[in-house]
Amino acid sequence: MERDGIPILIKQIAKVKKEIREEYVITTSDWHRAVLFNILKHPDANGVEVSKLVDNKLKEIRKSIPLDVKISKWYDLSDFVKRSLRGVGENILIGIIIISVFIFIFLRSVRASLSVIFIMPFSVILTFTAFKVLNLSLNVMTLGGLVASIGILVDNAIIVVENVVRHRSLGEKGDSSLVYAVTEVIYPMMGATITTVIVFIPFVFLTELSGVFFRPMVMVLASAICISFLLAVFITPSLTSIFISKESNIKKEGFILKKVKTGYSHILSFILNNLWIVFLFIALIVAISLFVYPHLKTGFLPVWDEGSIVLDYRAPPGTSLEETDRLMLQIEDVIKKIPDVRVYSRRTGYGLAHPHPAHEGDFLISLKDNRKKSTFEIITYLEKEVKKIFPEIEIELFQVLPDRLGDLTGKQKPVVVKVFGNDYEALKETAAKIKSEIENIKGLSGIRLGITESEPEFDIIVDRLNATRFGLTPEVISKYSKIIFWGEVSTRIKEGLRLVGVRVRYPVNYRNRINKIEDFLIYSPKAGYIPLKMVAKVEVRRGQSEITHENGSLMVSVLANIEGRALGSVINDLKSALKKINIPAGVSISLAGDYESQMKSFKELLSVTIFAIILIFTVLLFEFKSIKTSISILIGTICSISFIIFGLYLTDTPFDVSSFVGTITVLGILINNGILLIDFTERNRKKGLEIKNAILEAGKT
Known part of the structure; x- marks a missing residue:
């Protein structure tokens, strides 16, 4: 460039410096900056075998990389x-x-x-x-x-x-x-x-x-x-x-078996001579089981100690990537002090709904196999420590597999309260009341509104009349605006075997203030260079929150995780809390998450149980050709459900989908004993024994 024949050097009008491309994502692992990548196996592949092959390939790669570069899973x-x-x-x-x-x-x-x-x-x-x-x-x-x-x-x-x-x-x-x-x-x-x-x-x-x-x-x-x-x-x-x-x-027969048979014979003989005891016993155990059942813990799927933790975090919207990274380094120091942590990774600045939400990210923490504390204890400790340091940061902690199961079923969290209506502001207000009301419920953690708050945004509002006077269109002004904020790669220079882009842009202190942005010069065909404020107005506004519709209605959700308590107990307390809230006209509430999945699964399994009982009864009719015999075997088998309920209650085991499936399975297995007993009883009857003696002999056999 030159002016009046005098060359103008770039250093006279700009600073030239070598920089890396602007970061939108920061990733770390084990307190070092890192590059993270995922390896996905084919659906039909053997996961364990794929892992072995990856390990072997990593061993080969390590031989050809610099000594100060570390590769690990x-x-x-x-x-x-x-x-x-x-x-x-x-x-x-x-x-x-x-x-x-x-x-x-x-x-x-x-x-x-x-x-x-x-x-x-x-x-x-x-x-x-x-x-x-x-x-x-x-x-x-x-x-x-x-x-x-x-x-x-x-x-x-x-x-x-x-x-x-x-x-x-x-x-x-x-x-x-x-x-x-x-x-x-x-x-x-x-x-x-x-x-x-x-x-x-x-x-x-x-x-x-x-x-x-x-x-x-x-x-x-x-x-x-x-x-x-x-x-x-x-x-x-x-x-x-x-x-x-x-x-x-x-x-x-051995001593033990002889004693068992003798005792069994005496008890069975007494019962056969006093049949009213049978009916009393059945009525008693059914009554007790009906009393105990409401006191059982209930859940959706069994909870297991997986040994890995996901920590999702959200800093206040508008927090820069650099500031979010600075805050997360302090959380890394907390993780570093936990002796049971084997390795961790962190991502800051990622997302699908927004190109670069710099205030969001996650940790994935893998624990040692021989850890002294359970995953759940470490989750509780982390949540307490992080909230103590950064109360303004929203965090959620959970294990990896339950989160992936939630992704498969489309469930955002274990506990979801959905608020429906047509007035969005009323929905947000009601959801906020619910969040406040349920915060003291024991077992709920990570309670938040299911509203994705966007980052603050610059709005450049074009004055079409003035723009037309200067020969400009909104499209041209938009192009200049992009150059103002992001710059433009004007050329490329060769550096070794690579071509490196040369980006021309304004300094950062000119890009983060409204008055500076309004003074940016743009070229007008009719008036030469003019400030942006002559054809547009610059405003800062809060980003638009995510709006969700479900079944044709606006919906705002309240999300929460469950920690250290059974799903059923938490839901009962949640229902009681919701009854205390004054719901405005035109607003409705429903429960979703694991509770919804549990109810649907239980309904299906109840149908399976009824169908299974009908099939069992049909087979028994074909086998014994007697309704009375079939009913007696079936009643004895169904009564065993009462003892399953007792067992769950005494062992403090939640009644979940797994327990339900086990109950149905037990029905099919226990009926074998009834079939064998009745079959041998009928054989003894054919030998001329009366019914009581026939049953006694069949029982001893």
């Missing part, structure tokens, strides 16, 4: 999967050991016990084969189904072996006694197996998370039960023949 979902699988495997082993001990105690024969014990690994292996046939992956839910089926896997084998031992103890010899003993129990075992498996049919109709979680589990259970029956019929007799054919002296 800051979160690996496969770690949680591997811990869960390891825990399930240990439970399977413990289950096999316990079952083996009890089998020996009651059979009192090492050889006979081996006939059953050998069946367990065969059953497990064949069940794994069923995984492949049913296209099921090896995960926590399918292995959970396998753990639940460990006892079922040997039920049929125990029945076969025990009946063989019983016949041998009566002096019967040879293969003919073995064949007779097996055929004697095949029919009731088949009926019991069909009845148990048919209970699982209604689970096919479960939807959403309940279906995703528990459908694979019941498929494993059904497969295991069928495999158990087939092995008991075809393999167990052969093993029994091998193991006890040479055992000449089989004890009739």
Whole structure:
């Protein structure tokens, strides 16, 4: 450039300095600036195997990078999967050991016990084969189904072996006694197996998370039960023949079993002679269970200690990226003092709804496996410490997997209060009242309004009449405005093998004050350079809040997490608090979140339970061809639900979707005992025994 023939140097009208491109996102890890990236596996890929391949690739990369550059994983979902699988495997082993001990105690024969014990690994292996046939992956839910089926896997084998031992103890010899003993129990075992498996049919109709979680589990259970029956019929007799054919002296019954049988016979005889006790007992346990049920803790899904924490934060809207980063460095110091933290990462300035919300971000904190405190204790500590330092910053703490499950179901938080109406200001006012009212409810944390406040904005309002006089249009003024704030890459220079852009822009102190912005010069075809204020007005306004519609109505939500308390208890207190609030005309309230999902799942599972009972009754009718017999078996089985309620209450276990599914599963399993008892009773009746003696003999058998 030159003026009147005199060259004008750039340094005379501007400062030239080398800078990195303006940051809109800051990422850190372990108290250092970092570059973070996510690796997503293919839906059909093995997550654990993908993790191993990533580890191997990282080892190769580390060999070719500078020594002062560190590469590490800051979160690996496969770690949680591997811990869960390891825990399930240990439970399977413990289950096999316990079952083996009890089998020996009651059979009192090492050889006979081996006939059953050998069946367990065969059953497990064949069940794994069923995984492949049913296209099921090896995960926590399918292995959970396998753990639940460990006892079922040997039920049929125990029945076969025990009946063989019983016949041998009566002096019967040879293969003919073995064949007779097996055929004697095949029919009731088949009926019991069909009845148990048919209970699982209604689970096919479960939807959403309940279906995703528990459908694979019941498929494993059904497969295991069928495999158990087939092995008991075809393999167990052969093993029994091998193991006890040479055992000449089989004890009739051990001391423990003898005492159990004697006590059982006395109790059963007393009950049969006083049938009114049965009806009184049924009425009593039903009454007690109805009293206890309302006092049960309730929830949606089980809560587990995952070992990872997400900390979402929101500084006041308008906080710069640099200031937000400065505040977050102080939170990092809090995290650094927690000895159970293994690694963490932080993102500041990210978002989908807004290009660069500099005041938002999140931490992802991974804890050590051998930590001294639980994840929940660390969450409580972090929340208390951060609020103590920065009360003006909104934070939410939760584990990773529950948050992802919420994303899958579209639920923002475990507790959501939705406020509907057509007057947006009235909705915001009502939501604020609700937030204030529920803040003292024990178990609620991270309470906030579900309104996304935008950052303050500059509005450049064009005076169209004046702009036209100067030969300008709103589009041209908009282009100059962008140059004012963001500058423009006017050229590029070569630096090594790269082309580096040269951006021309105003200094920052000219871009953050209204009076300076209004004095910016823009070129007019009719008047040359004129200040921006001659054709436009600059104003600062609060950014527009996010507006949500649902089912054609405006909606504002109040969101909260649950901490250290069951969902049902929190919801009961929440409902009581909402009753105290004066709701304006035209405004309505509804509860959503985990409570809504729980109610929907419970409704589905109740339908499944009713359908399962109808199917059981139908099978019993076909098997026994007697309505009275079928009803008696069904009543005895349904009464067991009362004891499930007692168990949940005594162990302080929440009644959630998992417990509900377990209850339905137990119905199918417990009915086996009733089928076997009635079948042997009917056989004794055919031998000429009267009903009471027939029942007593069947019970002892």
